[in-house]
Amino acid sequence: MARISASVYTSHVPAIGAAIDLGKTTEAYWQPLFSGYAFSREWMQTHKPDVIFLVYNDHATAFSLDMIPTFAIGTAARYRPADEGWGPRPVPEVIGHPELASHIAQSVIQDDFDLTIVNKMDVDHGLTVPLNLLCGSPEAWPCPVIPFAVNVVQYPVPSGRRCFNLGKAIRKAIESYDEPLNVQIWGTGGMSHQLQGPRAGLINREWDNRFLDRLIADPAGLAAVPHIDYVREAGSEGIELVMWLIARGAMADVAGGPKPTVAHRFYHVPASNTAVGHLILENPQ
Amino acid sequence: MPLDKPYLDVPGTTIFDAEQSRKGYALNQFCMSLMKAENRARFKADERAYLDEWPMTEAQKEAVLARDLNRCIALGGNIYFLAKIGATDGKSFQQMAGSMTGMSEAQYRDMMLAGGRSVEGNRKVGEDGDAQAHRQPQGRTIPKEGA
Numbered sequence: 303m304a305r306i307s308a309s310v311y312t313s314h315v316p317a318i319g320a321a322i323d324l325g326k327t328t329e330a331y332w333q334p335l336f337s338g339y340a341f342s343r344e345w346m347q348t349h350k351p352d353v354i355f356l357v358y359n360d361h362a363t364a365f366s367l368d369m370i371p372t373f374a375i376g377t378a379a380r381y382r383p384a385d386e387g388w389g390p391r392p393v394p395e396v397i398g399h400p401e402l403a404s405h406i407a408q409s410v411i412q413d414d415f416d417l418t419i420v421n422k423m424d425v426d427h428g429l430t431v432p433l434n435l436l437c438g439s440p441e442a443w444p445c446p447v448i449p450f451a452v453n454v455v456q457y458p459v460p461s462g463r464r465c466f467n468l469g470k471a472i473r474k475a476i477e478s479y480d481e482p483l484n485v486q487i488w489g490t491g492g493m494s495h496q497l498q499g500p501r502a503g504l505i506n507r508e509w510d511n512r513f514l515d516r517l518i519a520d521p522a523g524l525a526a527v528p529h530i531d532y533v534r535e536a537g538s539e540g541i542e543l544v545m546w547l548i549a550r551g552a553m554a555d556v557a558g559g560p561k562p563t564v565a566h567r568f569y570h571v572p573a574s575n576t577a578v579g580h581l582i583l584e585n586p587q
Numbered sequence: 588m589p590l591d592k593p594y595l596d597v598p599g600t601t602i603f604d605a606e607q608s609r610k611g612y613a614l615n616q617f618c619m620s621l622m623k624a625e626n627r628a629r630f631k632a633d634e635r636a637y638l639d640e641w642p643m644t645e646a647q648k649e650a651v652l653a654r655d656l657n658r659c660i661a662l663g664g665n666i667y668f669l670a671k672i673g674a675t676d677g678k679s680f681q682q683m684a685g686s687m688t689g690m691s692e693a694q695y696r697d698m699m700l701a702g703g704r705s706v707e708g709n710r711k712v713g714e715d716g717d718a719q720a721h722r723q724p725q726g727r728t729i730p731k732e733g734a
Contacts, residue, residue: 316680362671366616366668387671387674387675457604457605498666500688507702529594530593535706539666575684
């Protein structure tokens with residue numbers, strides 16, 4: 303049977319992608335950020351999964367205002383890096399896992415989560431920047447990826463509680479897949495940031511670190527935090543953090559298993575307008 | 588019964604909800620069209636003529652021509668869509684975000700390097716933080732509907 307071995311959490315700021323693409327990762331501004339991921343790149347070498355289930359949000363790229371799915375699962379065989387207005391990022395095509403993705407879609411929909419099934423889409427920085435941060439800039443990504451896009455652009459976005467419960471349903475779906483695949487689930491976006499209005503530039507270091515503490519030790523309690531707290535405390539775009547609760551909800555302890563171990567934790571301000579947070583949690587074997 | 592919108596009293600912030608999205612549909616879809624290189628070229632060649640192809644309000648078109656992102660947002664724009672205009676202009680996300688704060692580009696960059704804008708005084712309208720309308724020349728110009 304397939305199993306979830308670990309969950310990874312990281313911000314996905316577009317400027318990080320630009321820094322990688324323009325060869326600026328060793329510049330003074332960016333060096334502290336990329337050095338915070340040095341452990342993670344090594345960890346990925348020794349903990350290479352068979353599939354990454356990658357929770358992210360589309361930033362008005364594949365989904366315009368013509369259609370706004372709350373939860374969209376990619377069941378395609380491949381996904382092209384999108385042109386977000388600056389030209390497509392020079393990163394490898396993303397190879398999907400249609401068999402596992404379709405299996406998850408069927409199981410999760412039968413568990414009352416109304417997923418939109420997507421057989422054709424381009425993927426933006428929300429998906430490719432986390433891959434770069436953990437895998438560097440290889441010729442090909444190390445394994446297939448199932449993109450899972452969450453609407454966090456137009457309110458109301460799904461609640462933390464719903465995301466957490468969705469994570470539980472995803473774990474159940476993965477663990478009922480016959481092939482013995484090693485699956486990682488990644489939650490991306492955040493941390494505190496606001497990109498709009500006179501309050502742009504908001505950062506809340508204390509709130510972010512409390513979020514990381516609670517994500518590790520009290521995820522069910524954290525899932526009860528209402529949207530307005532994210533907006534007020536972490537900025538209007540800080541709401542992206544609800545996506546981390548999907549990955550956390552898929553960990554073993556939530557279903558009565560052992561607590562995860564913290565393999566890595568990192569926090570840095572700023573990357574462009576944003577606070578960057580990063581965690582790796584492993585399920586004990 | 589009115590909908591639950593607890594976010595209307597956050598200073599200097601417009602939440603892009605279903606109502607804003609309805610108002611801004613044409614504006615945001617215009618922005619979306621700028622993801623194609625040929626459309627970017629046509630827009631740059633004659634901005635007004637390109638905008639006139641879209642069923643946008645005159646106020647929305649003027650806000651785009653003036654690159655007044657706060658005004659665009661008040662009229663239903665969303666920052667992830669408006670970012671396509673910035674990309675067309677060769678602006679970074681930080682330049683775009685900074686342009687809405689009443690700060691110079693250098694001031695905004697320095698604020699971010701120093702740890703960003705503090706949340707203190709900026710949680711609710713009526714406090715005294717730097718994003719409040721009375722401390723923000725740009726904040727004063729934005730009509731805050733429903734607040």
